[in-house]
Amino acid sequence: MRVLVFGTYDAAMHPRVATIAEGLRTSGVDVAECNAPLGLSTADRVAMLTQPWRVVGLLVRIVRCWTVLTRTARRGPRPDAVLVGYLGHFDVHLARLIFRRVPVLLDHLIGASDTARDRRAGGGARGALLSLIDSAALRAADVILVDTEEHLAALPDRHRPRGVVVPVGAPTAWFADRSGSRRLSGPVEPDPSPAARDGGGARAIGGEPGPLHVVFYGLYTPLQGTPVIGAALGALAGSGIRVTMIGAGQDLAEARRAAAANPDVRWLDWVPAAELPGLVAAHDVCLGIFGTGPKARRVVPNKVFQGAAAGCAIVTSDTPPQRRALGDAAVLVPPGDADELAGALLRLAGDRAELDRMRDRAGRLARDRFSPARIVAPLLDRLPGVQDGHGEGRATSTASAGRDSTRHDVDGGRSR
Incomplete structure (x- = not known):
């Protein structure tokens, strides 16, 4: 054939x-x-x-x-x-x-x-x-x-x-990059350390739990709801949660304005495709989409599949296709609700055992169904x-x- x-x-x-x-x-x-x-x-x-x-x-x-x-x-x-x-x-x-x-x-x-x-x-x-x-x-x-x-x-x-x-x-490369680590300061980068995904919640060099690290990547289209993400990040100012926002596009300026009060947000224009799996795997949480339009309610975005394959906990909008695909292997919040998104991230930052459970569930689901x-x-x-x-x-x-x-x-x- x-x-x-x-x-x-x-x-x-x-x-x-x-x-x-x-x-x-x-x-x-x-x-x-x-x-x-x-x-x-x-x-x-x-x-x-x-x-x-x-x-x-x-x-x-x-x-x-x-x-x-x-x-x-x-x-x-x-x-x-x-x-x-x-x-x-x-x-x-x-x-x-x-x-x-x-x-x-x-x-x-x-x-x-x-x-x-x-x-x-x-x-x-x-x-x-x-x-x-x-x-x-x-x-x-x-x-x-x-x-x-x-x-x-x-x-x-x-x-x-x-x-x-x-x-x-998700392509196999996303599963292969499940051994990532990250740094406490400076740009978030992949690190092949074998201790990267040992337990203990949010990862940090030295083995002690560090701040929650969250990543989003995309083209900032209305479907992705990045102004909602920006508003949530603005509300998280002072929480200690570190966020990496990767990409550029239609709603970038609005998202940045909404998050302007939070100094713990790093904005990257883009990264080479070959480096993206390792960079995402260096984070605790991968964000999905939060748009409210008809199209946003019909899709499961690639970043949800890829983030799960990379071993991140997934936080995304509660829509029929995403609930069907992810079940209890993701934290689902109402579309367009910045307050609920901020609350979900705070709960994961404060409950490292739950964070580990969500990472494990997402990874298992990806291996079973998303290859x-x-x-x-x-x-x-x-x-x-x-x-x-x-x-x-x-x-x-x-x-x-x-x-x-x-x-x-x-x-x-x-x-x-």
Whole structure:
């Protein structure tokens, strides 16, 4: 069984497609990649809605990438299925043209119209156009991947039978970085000390419990509710809780204003993707999302899966998909409630035994349910030739699949 992961996705920006590919390989599927990254973030794409003159540049990029994708795809062996990566609303049509009579799977993690509405740029004619783009992409796919039951229910009736829920999960690298430590002062950095996750609540060099260390990372979109986090941090001024806020984006300025009274908050623009798992693992608590919009109530964010895999206690909003995914392995607070968020962090800071329990529960849940192999289990049932678990692809050993898999990363028309 050979699956080709295809498109202009950027796994460094959006690791979901890499996690799915990793899970398929681990499950014995021969996975190849044909990838020409478009080089635009979600924020860049949304900005084009209010700056239409930039669309010409987008079209030029798409044509260049598609030329390379077409040439690269036609050089390789014919796959049994094609998985179009995240933000593949246009790529799915190219896949359908190149790979006729081959099942095409679309990772529809987010809809274009849904994202634009969440970022306050999707009204009127723009919203109608984006809805058409979403609809055309869904029609082109044989199987539609979504991340929660809520997103499955949101698919139009005619497309829902082709949908399958594949949770976001966490790449193996996040599990591998469970041995982190942190410093009492200065920038919070990963430390490979083997004593890092010994008991005793919040960690500190020397073995004595130190202040609670909390981390958030993200793009500061409305879904993430970072102004709510900022207000909670402002209320925690003087508590001794240390917080690292990583990232930049739409709501950063508002979040910083709300937290301005708290000197124990460190703001970092971003960190390299390879360093992020270790940095997060250096903290006691990882924050999820706290937005109140419709989209925020339908998702389980990647930082929740990743933070749990890194061994942090999780504090996030109490929404149906997050409660279903996390159960009692997270501290859940009402969406948009800064006071409840601040109170939850104070309770964890004051009860080190409970902190240890929550870290342990999150880590166990991640190992049991959030690994790449676990999240792709529902998808395997939709792949041709593996429905009964005895197809040729499933019979291939994991070692052989990993050895035979190839990657076509393309830069300037060259595979590397």
